Each structure stands twice: as C-alpha cells, then as structure tokens.
Amino acid sequence: MAAAGAAPVVQLPEVPGAREAAVLVLFGVLDGLPSDHEARTAAVSRDLDVLLLARAATLRSHPGQIAFPGGRVDPGDHDPVAAALREAEEETGLDPTGVEVLGTLAPLPLEYSRHLVTPVIGWWRQPSAVRVVDVAESAAVFRAPVADLLDPAQRGVTVLRRGGQEWRGPAFLVPHSTGEHLVWGFTAMLLDGLFTRLGWTEPWDESREIPIVA
Template sequence: MTAPFDKLRGAPFDRLRTALAADPRPRTLGFDRTPRGERAAAVLMLFTRDTDPALTFVTRAETLRNHAGQVALPGGAVDPGDIDATDTALREADEEIGLNRRSVSLLGQLPPLWVPASRFDVTTVVATWPGDATLAPMDPAETGSVERFTISELTDPANRVTARHPVGFTGPAFAMGEVFIWGLTAHLVDWVLDLAGWARHWDIDRVVDIPVQFLRD
C-alpha cells in the first residue's frame, strides 16, 4: 500500500526534526517512566530517505536468554568509551547489523524513558540514511534477522492493533504479517509517528493477544 497522504512528499522529516528539537514531553506509557539514573542504554530509530521512508527493526535471536524472538530497534547498553547516546546507538547498530555510521544523518532524540524490566534509562536516537546498503545480522547469536517496514505500512489501520499481555497490560502494537511489534518498541514508533504528523486513525478497540513467539521473557 502506497502512502495515502501528502505528509510523506517533499521534505518528510521537517516536522519530525522540529518536534524533536522542541524536547517533546515524555510519554508515561502507563506509569512513571522518569529516568532513574541506574543504567543507561540507547536505541536507533533509523529511517530511509525515501518518499515513503522505511524503518529498520531487528529480531532478537531465538537462542537468547531474555526476550528471544522479540522485535526491537537496534541498540544496547552504554559502554564506558561511548561519547553520548548517539555514539552508543550507532556503535550498537554497527555491531548488530553492520550499519556504516558515516551514512547516517541525525534528526534528534526522544527524551530517555525508564524501563522497569531492565532498569535502563533508554534514549531513542532518531536518524536517516540512504537505505542503499544491505543490513544483516553480524552475530546470529544476538540478532536473528533485520526487518524493514515503510511508514505507509506502519500507519495502515489494517496493521494497527492494541496488544494484550497475559498479565493485563495493553498498548499499541503493529501486526505486520508474521512480525508482531509491541511493548516499548511499539510505543516509541507510535510516538514518533505522532510527532512527525504521519499517524492515521486506527481502531484502538481492536485488541489481540500477543503471539506466544513474541512474548517470551
């Protein structure tokens, strides 16, 4: 499905860049996500510079102890030698999927959010790249696959659902064929779609249980 709106024509990232520069108010995502200062991490939200930009995701390896098979943004914990959150996100993307940082242009950052499961304060670095190189798992023991979905796919109401966790948690999710994106990753993508002015109305009352293969702790 092609982009049904003019928001992706011309300079599709201008509104998003402006919104990020304005230091958007952090979302609560159901509870207080104020950074705790215990541990720090960064993830990379990487869009191609196309008329209908595509966003890169990774699927965690099936052999991992934690969150095996789940879909996430490239990223990880801050290392002592990292300069800042951007350095962390780009280093991790290189290590995970072979992204050449010289091809990346920064748009800005989302405010850091606290993740209770890991106790990380996670900063989302938003950027673009040409999308003209192949990205693939660098370490199959860590990354299972690389996925890419366009904005028109992510905003298609047919692909939007409310995910329901067995413990009662609900939140925005993306049902992209065999791929199910939920949790913090889905919240971050949903947030950026709103900031960029790309979001479309979708049925939040369409609630589905998180598929078992994407639910493992």
Template sequence: MTAFSDLQELAARSAAGRVAAMRDEIRDLSIDPLTVRQAAVLVLFGSNAHGKDAAPEDCDVLLVERAATLEDHPGQIGFPGGGVEALDASYQAAALREAVEETGLDPAGVQILGELPKTGLPVSNFMVTPILAWWESPSPVFAVDLAESARVFRAPLKDLLNPELRWMSTVTRGSNTFRSPAFLVQEAVVWGFTGGILNKLFDELGWSRSWDRSRELPAPL
C-alpha cells in the same frame, strides 16, 4: 512537506523540550533512578527510491528481530541499540556503535538528527534514549551475530501506518493487564516498548491514521 523535513522538525522540537515522553504507558514510572542503566537505540528512517524527497509512506525504518534464545526480550522486534558503555562519547555514539555491531550498516551513511526524550524500559531496568536519524546513503544490513539477532529488516511505513495492521497488544501478569500499540509488518508483530515508541513517534510527526484502539490481541510471547 517531506518525511525528512518532518523528522528534522521533530528533532528540533525535542531539542527545545517541546516533545512529550515517547510512550503513554504508566510502567515508565517504575524505573528505579538509583540502579537504572542507560541505553540508546537508533531510530533510522530512509528511502531508497526517493531519498530526502520521500513522503512518509515511501520510507522504511530499520528493525531487528532478537534471537529466540536470549534471556531478555527473546524473539521481540526492536530498534538496533543497547547499553551505553564507558567508551561511548555520547548516546548517539552508543546507538551507532550498537547498530553497526548488530546490523553491519555503514555509519558514514547515517545522518543523526537528534535525541528524543528518554523512555523507561522497566523490565530490563534501562532508561533508553532514542536517537532519531536519516539513512542518507543506505548500506546492506544483515544479522551480524545469529546468537543475538534472528534477522534485520527495513519495515515499510506503508505497512506500519496501515490501520488494518494495527491493534492493542495485551500481556496479563497476575491481576494486571498491560496494553501497548502493536503493528504487523513483514510477518512480525511489533509491540511492547518498540510498538509504544513507534505509535508516539507517528503521532508526534502527524503521520498516524485513525485506527481501532479497542481491538485487542494477546502479545506473541
């Protein structure tokens, strides 16, 4: 089996309703269905060296570091994406449009595999649809607008799957402490919403390696 075939199989299971919610966190339950806004993110995997024959650890996933000056999620690492607009024909179209605006990628080289289950982002009141995709013809990427993104990078899965580079990230607000899976990659900590999505995604794909979930560190706020 290859990474590409694993991703195809996951997309098929998701389309058939056989994939659970993409995060384990109870915060997903706090979304107000009357005021929630729809969003979509592009979860784009690829491999320059091996293409569709690549094993998972030979692949990478496209990530964006948000500008530190933004009001929402400043400095955090996430997938390219954003709010769905009236001009978008679908969640897939919205994710691709946002990815082009943020990273400058060529959408012609992106093969959409399917949609994953919607996932709540309560702090921003978004219901997010992750769009699973394969980078068939990778193109150069960069931070198109530095007011929005500090950098754009391809995060190697060999680092994201490394148990030594994983822990639980904690945020305490009042009497409540929230925990999410975290990853260290290219001098950046991926945690929160994106960390939860990646953790669940790797579990669903069967790519996860056993890691120490009792190891906890404060989130890099």
C-alpha cells in the same frame, strides 16, 4: 474508530538505578518493494522505511521481540548517540558514516530490563547493506515501510497479563517475505508516540486486540 493521535496511553514507571541505553530509529528510502498502503500525509512516501530487527529467541531480555538496533551505553561511548551507532553497526553491519543523526528524544525508562533508553533519530543518507551479524543476538534484520505501520488495518492493541496486572499497548503487524512480524512493547510504544508527534497517525480501531504469540 479512535481519533488520530488518541493512541493508548502507557504510563512508564521510574526505574531508580537504571542503566543507560540507546536505540537507533533509522529512517531511509526502502531498498525493496514499497508499501501498498498510501499514507494520508504527503510526508510519508510509499518507499519511506525504518530499520528493525528481530531479537534472538534465546536472549534472556525481550526474546524474539521486534526492536530497534541498540543496547547499553558503554564506558567508551562518548554519549547515547555514539552508543546507538556502535550497536547498530555491531547488530546489523550498517556503515554508521552514512547515517545523519537528526536528534534525540527524551530517555524512556524500561522497568523490566532496568534501562533508561535514549531514542536516537537518524536519516539513512547513504544506505549500506544490513544483515544478521550475530545469530545469538538477532534472528532477522529488515526494513519496514512506514506506510505499512500507519495502515489502520495493520494496527491493534496487545494485552499482557502478569501477576494480576494488565499491560495494554499499541501494536503493529508488519508484512514480511517470511510472514508477518508483530511489533509490540517498547518498540511499538516508541513508534506510536513518534508518529503521533509527527502528525502521521491515521485513525485506527483501538478495540482490536492482537494476541502475543510466545
């Protein structure tokens, strides 16, 4: 078992000429069944959740992956915060006036899609209904209990091999009414880093590999 906070280190390369993008990492109080897992930290209640979506399988970029609401910063957006809220409304139908923005994290480069992504952290002060707005963009919109993500039994590592190179990163299995969702790649890396920074990470088996189902 690895010590808490000793998650796999993923080195992200610089991406010259990357386009600005933003994602909304939105925490709230779960509107469904709470987690069965009791987190080790009192800061995480069983009904604390985070908003996620499953990208449509037909998309060219990251098809089928679990992601945060978000997208490119458009010319009409005042800043990445405005972009994240606009994209979240367009993708999930949430009411952005009910979101309290807590701050932003340092932008992260995504070499594959050539974006520089600013994570926007928010609290769902007044939750509103969410849904799949455009089936061409999203296959599902759901709220995942944070305690489920912290559960060591739901954690592992994904291994992606391309062109003779190997990419290893943290992964989460999220129970859902339609079956388990595998959170990996950029979204898992961001969640893993955020949980570690907040001191929420629980010891988990970093030798456990979770296959990526294409």
